[in-house]
Amino acid sequence: xxxxxxxxxxxxxxxxxxxxxxxxxxxxxxxxxxxxxxxxxxxxxxxxxxxxxxxxxxxxxxxxxxxxxxxxxxxxxxxxxxxxxxxxxxxxxxxxxxxxxxxxxxxxxxxxxxxxxxxxxxxxxxxxxxxxxxxxxxxxxxxxxxxxxxxxxxxxxxxxxxxxxxxxxxxxxxxxxxxxxxxxxxxxxxxxxxxxxxxxxxxxxxxxxxxxxxxxxxxxxxxxxxxxxxxxxxxxxxxxxxxxxxxxxxxxxxxxxxxxxxxxxxxxxxxxxxxxxxxxxxxxxxxxxxxxxxxxxxxxxxxxxxxxxxxxxxxxxxxxxxxxxxxxxxxxxxxxxxxxxxxxxxxxxxxxxxxxxxxxxxxxxxxxxxxxxxxxxxxxxxxxxxxxxxxxxxxxxxxxxxxxxxxxxxxxxxxxxxxxxxxxxxxxxxxx
Amino acid sequence: xxxxxxxxxxxxxxxxxxxxxxxxxxxxxxxxxxxxxxxxxxxxxxxxxxxxxxxxxxxxxxxxxxxxxxxxxxxxxxxxxxxxxxxxxxxxxxxxxxxxxxxxxxxxxxxxxxxxxxxxxxxxxxxxxxxxxxxxxxxxxxxxxxxxxxxxxxxxxxxxxxxxxxxxxxxxxxxxxxxxxxxxxxxxxxxxxxxxxxxxxxxxxxxxxxxxxxxxxxxxxxxxxxxxxxxxxxxxxxxxxxxxxxxxxxxxxxxxxxxxxxxxxxxxxxxxxxxxxxxxxxxxxxxxxxxxxxxxxxxxxxxxxxxx
Numbered sequence: 001x002x003x004x005x006x007x008x009x010x011x012x013x014x015x016x017x018x019x020x021x022x023x024x025x026x027x028x029x030x031x032x033x034x035x036x037x038x039x040x041x042x043x044x045x046x047x048x049x050x051x052x053x054x055x056x057x058x059x060x061x062x063x064x065x066x067x068x069x070x071x072x073x074x075x076x077x078x079x080x081x082x083x084x085x086x087x088x089x090x091x092x093x094x095x096x097x098x099x100x101x102x103x104x105x106x107x108x109x110x111x112x113x114x115x116x117x118x119x120x121x122x123x124x125x126x127x128x129x130x131x132x133x134x135x136x137x138x139x140x141x142x143x144x145x146x147x148x149x150x151x152x153x154x155x156x157x158x159x160x161x162x163x164x165x166x167x168x169x170x171x172x173x174x175x176x177x178x179x180x181x182x183x184x185x186x187x188x189x190x191x192x193x194x195x196x197x198x199x200x201x202x203x204x205x206x207x208x209x210x211x212x213x214x215x216x217x218x219x220x221x222x223x224x225x226x227x228x229x230x231x232x233x234x235x236x237x238x239x240x241x242x243x244x245x246x247x248x249x250x251x252x253x254x255x256x257x258x259x260x261x262x263x264x265x266x267x268x269x270x271x272x273x274x275x276x277x278x279x280x281x282x283x284x285x286x287x288x289x290x291x292x293x294x295x296x297x298x299x300x301x302x303x304x305x306x307x308x309x310x311x312x313x314x315x316x317x318x319x320x321x322x323x324x325x326x327x328x329x330x331x332x333x334x335x336x337x338x339x340x341x342x343x344x345x346x347x348x349x350x351x352x353x354x355x356x357x358x359x360x361x362x363x364x365x366x367x368x369x370x371x372x373x374x375x376x377x378x379x380x381x382x383x384x385x386x387x388x389x390x391x392x393x394x395x396x397x398x399x400x401x402x403x404x405x406x407x408x409x410x411x412x413x414x415x416x417x418x419x420x421x422x423x424x425x426x427x428x429x430x431x432x
Numbered sequence: 433x434x435x436x437x438x439x440x441x442x443x444x445x446x447x448x449x450x451x452x453x454x455x456x457x458x459x460x461x462x463x464x465x466x467x468x469x470x471x472x473x474x475x476x477x478x479x480x481x482x483x484x485x486x487x488x489x490x491x492x493x494x495x496x497x498x499x500x501x502x503x504x505x506x507x508x509x510x511x512x513x514x515x516x517x518x519x520x521x522x523x524x525x526x527x528x529x530x531x532x533x534x535x536x537x538x539x540x541x542x543x544x545x546x547x548x549x550x551x552x553x554x555x556x557x558x559x560x561x562x563x564x565x566x567x568x569x570x571x572x573x574x575x576x577x578x579x580x581x582x583x584x585x586x587x588x589x590x591x592x593x594x595x596x597x598x599x600x601x602x603x604x605x606x607x608x609x610x611x612x613x614x615x616x617x618x619x620x621x622x623x624x625x626x627x628x629x630x631x632x633x634x635x636x637x638x639x640x641x642x643x644x645x646x647x648x649x650x651x652x653x654x655x656x657x658x659x660x661x662x663x664x665x666x667x668x669x670x671x672x673x674x675x676x677x678x679x680x681x682x683x684x685x686x687x688x689x690x691x692x693x694x695x696x697x698x699x700x701x702x703x704x705x706x707x708x709x710x711x712x713x714x715x716x717x718x719x720x721x722x723x724x725x726x727x728x729x730x731x732x733x734x735x736x737x738x739x740x
Contacts, residue, residue, distance in 0.1 A: 055546075057668065059554025220712045224663050224672065227589075228445040228708045231438045235585055247556040247666040254558075259586045261566050282496075282560040329555075 045088035046081070046355075048073075048346065049108030049117040049138075051129065056096030057246050058122045060276040061332045065119060065143070066091065068336040071314045072343040082347045083355060090114055098128025105129045109136040115358060118342055120144055121335065123194055130154040137432065139361050141346060143338035145169070145295075147197050150393035152425025156432065159368055159392040162342030163295070163335065166197040168419035172398045173268070173293055174205035176412050181266040181291065182238025183211035188229070189243050191218035198243050198270070219244070219252075226252045230259040243270035250277050250284075257286035267291070271298070271408075275332045278322070279406050287403045291411065294399045295334035296382045301410045311340060311381035320407075337382045344379030345371070345387075362432040369428055386416055390426040395419050437571045437587045439705070446704020448593045448662070451600035452655045454696035456673045457680040458607065458689060459651030465687025466624045466644045469523060469533045473540035475674030476548075477515060477649035481507045481656025482665040483548055486557045497562035500661070507657050508650035515649030516642040523645065524638065541670075548667040561592040561661035596658050603654065604693060611689065620644060624687065676703075682723050685736025695734065 050069055053062030073087050081087055090112045094101040101120065108114040116139040120126045123146035130148075133140035134155035142149065142160050147167040149160040177185065185206055189195030195218060203213045217232050226248075233240065244252045253273055257264075267290035279287070298321030300308065311317075315336070316324045323329035345368060353360055353367035369389035376384045383397040395416050401408035460474045484507035489499030518540060526532040568588045570581045611617040622630040623640050631637045655673070656665075663669065680699055684691030699719055706715035726733060 055549060055554075059549065059667075060556075063554055220707075222672065223712065224669075225445060225449060228442045228704055230586055231441060231708075233586070247668065248663065250556055250558055251663045258566050258588070258590055261568065261586075261588065263585070276555055281558045283558070283564075329553075 043085065045086040046083075046350070047088050047090055047112060047114040048343070049105070049112060049114035050089050050091040050119045051094050051101060051104050051108075051117060051125075052091050052119055053096045053121060053125070054091075054093030056094075058096035058125075060247075061121050061335060062093075062096075064276070064332040064336045065121065065339050068315050068339040069119065069343065071316070072340040075314060076343065076347055082350045087343075087347075094120070094125055094129075096122050096125060098124050101125040101129035102132040105132045105138065105140065106136065109133075109138045113358070114138070115355075115361070116141060116346060116364070118143070118346065119339060123148060124192075126158075127153070127193075130158045133157050137361060139365055141342050143335070143342055145335065145338075146194065147201075148193075150388075150391040150424060152391075152427075154392075156365065156392075156427045156430040159365070161345040161368060161371070161387055161392075161394045162340070163338030163394070164396050164398070164419060165393055166194065167201045167421060168393075168395055169270075169293060169295070169398050170198055170201040171205040171421065172414035172418040173400065174202065174209050174211070175418065176400055176414070177239055177241070177268055178206055178209035178211040180412075181268055184234075184236055184238040185211060185213045185241050186215040186217065186233050186237040186239070186265075187213055187241045188217045188219065188233075190221050190245060192221050194245065195219075195243065198241075202241065213241075221246065224248050224251065226255045227259055230256065237265045239266045239268055240264075241268050242273055244273045245275075249273050249275075250281060253287065254283035257283060260286070269293070271295070271334045275334060276330050278328060278330050279403065279408070285406075288405065290403050292401050292403070292408060293334075294401050294408065296337045297399050297401055297408060297410055298331070298333040299401075299407050299409070303410075305376060305381065307376060307378050307381035310378055311337065315340075341374075341380050341382065341385070345374075348379070365432070384416070386420075388423065390428055391423050392427050434571075434584065437569070437584045438708070440569070440571075441587060441589075442705045442708040443701060444589050444593070446701040447597055449704060450697045450700025451597045452659045453673065453676055453680060453700045454693055455600055455603060455655035455658070456652045457677040457684075457692050457696050458604065459648035459655075460677045461681045461684065461687055461689065461692040462651070463645055463648035464681065465689075466620050467523075467528060467641050468530065469528060469645070470530070470537070471645075471648065472534060472537040472674070473518075473544060474537075474648070474652055474677060475670030475672075476541050476544040477511050477652040477670075478656040478673050479548065479665075479667065479670035480511050480514070480544060481653025482559075482660040482663075482669060483552050483656075483667070484510055484653070485657040485660045486559050486665040487552075489559050490557075496560035500559070500562040500657075503559070503657050504654070508653040511653035512646035512650035516646035519642045519645040524641065528641070545667055545670070552665075552667060554667065556664035556666040558664045559660045561590075563595075564590050564592045564661070566590050567594075592661060596662070599658055600655075603651075607651070608689065616643075679719055679723050681733070683726050683733060685733025688733065688735040691733055691735025 052066050053059055069089055073089050077086050092104045092107060094104045105117055108117045118141040120142050121144050123144055126142045126144045126146060127148055130140060134157045140158045143163050145163055145166055147165045148154055150165050189198045199216055215234050217229055219229055269292050271292045271294045300319035317331050318324050321331050321333045349364050349368040353363040355364050371387045374380050374385040385394050385396040387394045397416060398414040400412040402411040456478055463469055463471050485503035488503040488506050492499040492502055522536050523533055526536055566588055568583050571584050573580050573582050619635050619640055623637055627637055680695045681692055684695035703715045
């Protein structure tokens with residue numbers, strides 16, 4: 001094989017090229033409008049990095065988080081943007097993978113020059129990405145439900161102002177379960193941090209209300225067949241508490257029905273077990289008469305607020321919680337409102353801080369930390385909220401619905417007071 | 433639940449997994465045996481089978497059995513054609529060079545997976561079983577009144593799960609007949625034994641390659657169709673059967689049909705039983721340890737021939 005030797009550069013040719021290229025640069029800078037936003041920060045859009053589960057096991061959630069975020073950004077822009085500036089959503093797929101998540105955060109900060117990052121759901125991605133956001137001093141608004149924010153495991157740059165955490169959700173369920181369904185509970189949960197949160201907080205909460213968990217059944221996250229675990233359910237179980245996530249959830253619920261046949265205990269589940277799954281799917285008939293926690297009721301209820309109506313219309317969700325375009329495309333309705341509410345919190349925070357650019361990131365965080373009550377409104381369609389600036393976590397109402405003729409009807413609304421617990425951290429004492 | 437019924441339930445569940453695993457692994461083993469291609473995209477053909485089954489049943493409508501029977505024919509056929517095309521347009525052009533084909537099939541894995549994500553979406557979608565009755569199983573007891581039958585709580589299975597086991601056995605018998613008795617099987621075996629000599633005797637080795645690659649993929653797709661009423665069709669479902677299939681064919685001996693079947697049954701059942709009574713992690717540790725031991729002490733696998 002032969003190689004061509006490159007023509008050697010002479011001193012003269014190098015100088016000529018240098019001169020030519022600098023002339024081009026200088027000429028471009030002189031042209032009007034080339035550096036579009038150089039006059040001030042005011043007309044440049046505010047860039048919000050959106051870390052989305054586009055692929056991987058979180059993809060069904062990611063799709064709806066994306067639709068909700070797009071709708072919320074459009075609403076904010078249609079009503080004048082933030083501080084008069086338009087919002088630009090910069091979406092990047094994190095593959096539902098913690099390592100990729102941290103890289104995406106890095107891209108937001110250094111490549112896209114985003115003002116803030118937002119949007120992550122799966123707790124392992126949050127835990128993997130948050131330290132990088134802290135190092136890059138990039139405000140990181142997560143929509144994840146995990147207790148890791150309020151537990152103090154993360155940092156001052158990570159906030160969760162748009163969705164409640166597992167600990168508060170779980171403990172708000174205990175009074176209803178103990179008083180209405182039964183005292184002897186068997187729990188089935190996935191064997192990783194999210195499931196362990198359920199195990200620990202619910203076991204403690206039900207004890208306070210005179211009940212007990214008689215059996216814990218942990219199921220590995222990659223499991224695809226479940227019948228073999230069900231014999232561990234003790235015969236005296238009065239309430240079966242289930243929470244599963246991932247693509248195998250429908251199998252889980254179906255096999256549960258096949259296992260019990262006609263004689264089932266009371267069943268209480270987190271809707272995570274059936275998020276984005278049509279309740280009319282074959283094999284789910286046995287769920288009639290069982291109860292679910294819902295972050296935000298999937299089916300439009302009789303006393304639906306005007307804000308829920310507005311939210312559904314803006315995102316494109318019908319009254320059964322499915323896409324207006326395709327009734328088989330069921331929303332992740334109990335989680336996705338978090339994106340909408342978080343974007344409204346970012347807007348409110350930026351306006352309160354007089355945010356003008358990345359130099360004001362610390363001011364933005366302080367402004368959000370100063371927030372407390374968020375009433376039911378267009379920006380908070382799920383219900384009223386109470387934000388705790390010290391723990392960076394929001395608290396809100398929780399809903400329990402009952403399956404009646406294949407629809408989820410509201411049976412109980414747990415007030416915010418039931419969801420509160422003592423602070424475990426004070427992020428405001430950490431330096432920026 | 434008492435130990436006896438619990439063990440039997442674990443074995444029943446393991447048998448369903450083993451049945452599906454056998455079909456998938458036999459496809460992988462066949463492709464390696466005849467073509468010497470390590471097909472990393474094999475799990476995606478399984479996934480495609482399940483996804484196409486959903487497409488066929490939801491397009492046809494009507495009684496679930498009609499759609500399902502149609503899916504049983506259409507899905508493996510289409511996947512087989514896709515795989516044959518992949519062989520003609522990709523693998524053949526790489527002249528079946530082992531390292532290149534591994535890289536090429538990794539590429540195919542991602543292409544198939546991402547195209548499915550774009551076209552079909554990230555949801556796990558269900559397919560209704562053609563029939564699905566719950567059967568309560570009895571258990572025997574020697575109590576004070578002597579021998580008695582009892583029906584323990586939750587001890588049962590479904591007719592469809594039993595049908596999956598039967599279907600897998602039928603397909604395997606058919607495949608064995610094809611390989612051992614038919615002229616096509618003879619050509620395949622000849623190619624497996626010595627491709628150059630087979631070619632010298634005028635056998636259409638290239639056509640055999642495309643056909644074998646298609647057949648292997650069709651078997652995986654068939655397994656996907658059979659499992660989809662139990663699990664759901666999801667674009668990432670190909671990863672687990674791929675890993676298990678590799679474990680199975682390494683233990684059984686790459687290219688050996690009998691070894692593959694035996695290993696699939698052993699791995700499927702032991703996985704079910706160990707993960708119930710101990711932990712699923714231990715089940716995976718043991719099967720991978722078994723693979724390591726086989727590779728050290730009997731690298732050709734239980735039934736493989738040393739000169740392969």
